[in-house]
Amino acid sequence: MATLFKNGEVVEEKSGRISVEPLSEGTFPLMLQIPEEPGEYTTRISFRLKEDTAWAAAGHEVAYGETATERSAPKALRSGKPEIIRGWHNVGARGENFEALFSILHGGLVSYKYKGREMVKSQPKPNFWRAMTDNDLANLLPMRAGMWRNAGLYSTIKTGHGYGGTICDVNETDHSLVVTYTYHLCTQPQKDCFVRYEVFADGEIQVNMRMDASADVGELPAFEMLFTMDADFDCLKWYGLGPEETYMDRCHAKLGLYENKVADNMANYLRPQECGSKMGVRWASVTDEEGCGLMFLTNGLQFSALPYTPHQVDTAEHPNELPPALSTFVRVGEQMGVGGDDTWGALVHPEYHLDNTKPMEITFSFKGI
Structure with missing residues (x-):
């Protein structure tokens, strides 16, 4: 499952199935597009069981990774004086x-x-x-x-x-x-x-x-x-x-x-x-x-x-x-x-x-x- 967050709030979620053989690697396209609007965007990829096992039910998260991207906004100027x-x-x-x-x-x-x-x-x-x-x-x-x-x-x-x-x-x-x-x-x-x-x-x-x-x-x-x-x-x-x-x-x-x-x-x-x-x-x-x-x-x-x-x-x-x-x-x-x-x-x-x-x-x- 791929989830995109903006400043901690969920923006978009997508799920899909992938398959990688043991002791091998695979590369897959990211299912999410990071917007250009200002904010901190976190992309999280979660790997979950697709079927029940003896030790965990389907949907159990076995691994995840995430990365954050900052889209900066122009710094607001201070106005007024106390x-x-x-x-x-x-x-x-x-x-x-x-x-x-x-x-x-x-x-x-x-x-x-x-x-x-x-x-x-x-x-x-x-x-x-x-x-x-x-x-x-x-x-x-x-x-x-x-x-x-x-x-x-x-x-x-x-x-x-x-x-x-x-x-x-x-x-x-x-x-x-x-x-x-x-x-x-x-x-x-x-x-x-x-x-x-x-x-x-x-x-x-x-x-x-x-x-x-x-x-x-x-x-x-x-x-x-x-x-x-x-x-x-x-x-x-x-x-x-x-x-x-x-x-x-x-x-x-x-x-x-x-x-x-x-x-x-x-x-x-x-x-x-x-x-x-x-x-x-x-x-x-x-x-x-x-x-x-x-x-x-x-x-x-x-x-x-x-x-x-x-x-x-x-x-x-x-x-x-x-x-x-x-x-x-x-x-x-x-x-x-x-x-x-x-x-x-x-x-x-x-x-x-x-x-x-x-x-x-x-x-x-x-x-x-």
Whole structure:
């Protein structure tokens, strides 16, 4: 069966029968034509049994392959500019249906309201840690990478002489407000992480996070932004690989549109550990039952939404030791792989590490829906 998808939606399906002798190859024409209209088109070929067998019924998929083709559209130009409000302790931007507030005194995005409703429970922060797996514990990753755990937990925002003699740089462009923070990380040697927010008139906020080379601190488990939302935002929908969790070294999955509950992404391991990640995510939404929440435009980054932080998961020895779920924690960025070749000491393969011998950088955006 051949299926053509556009941005995750089925456009066309065709089926046919082919026959190839054992230990031989065959070439067959593709039954689908990719349109020229803008969008991401995925062509998937699925090989299925045509008859019942002793081990599976007719129609059972035994193999598949897919490829994606991008038809680009001209980039839309930004228009308008948010209203910008400057105060002694905060700087804000607002427009139709949204308000964003950044702290000058303490730093960070402290409020993002959409249609009057608060979307962020506490300020988003850089995160460099994922919960340890059994494989990680066996190969002593916490010993080698432990400084990164505290790097995000205890980071402090750099003081300076920017706007108002404060701790952030505030600038305006023709179409946006730009606020940049420098985080001092709790590492030795000490590293800095730079987070830049750009607020546009339609309520979209583009986030850029970057850090200089940091291999002298140790292996980097994660490089991402961590958002805290209210627990009512418990519905996840994404366009990326799925439907099961995927990681850098565990990403043989189909590109498509998927949805589930945030709590469903917690794997029922005997000991809670890293779980729930989505690879190759183009966009994801985290909403309440009415569809109100945040849309993340993630440019193929890794994404997860769980009821717990990596640190809460790490400290629980059994699922019943996890606290009541009071928040939804969204993480956008990159992570190292989760497995070696065994669970008694093998390391994650080098190609599935984050290469922090060079500068790291991610860019994504979010807006209210």
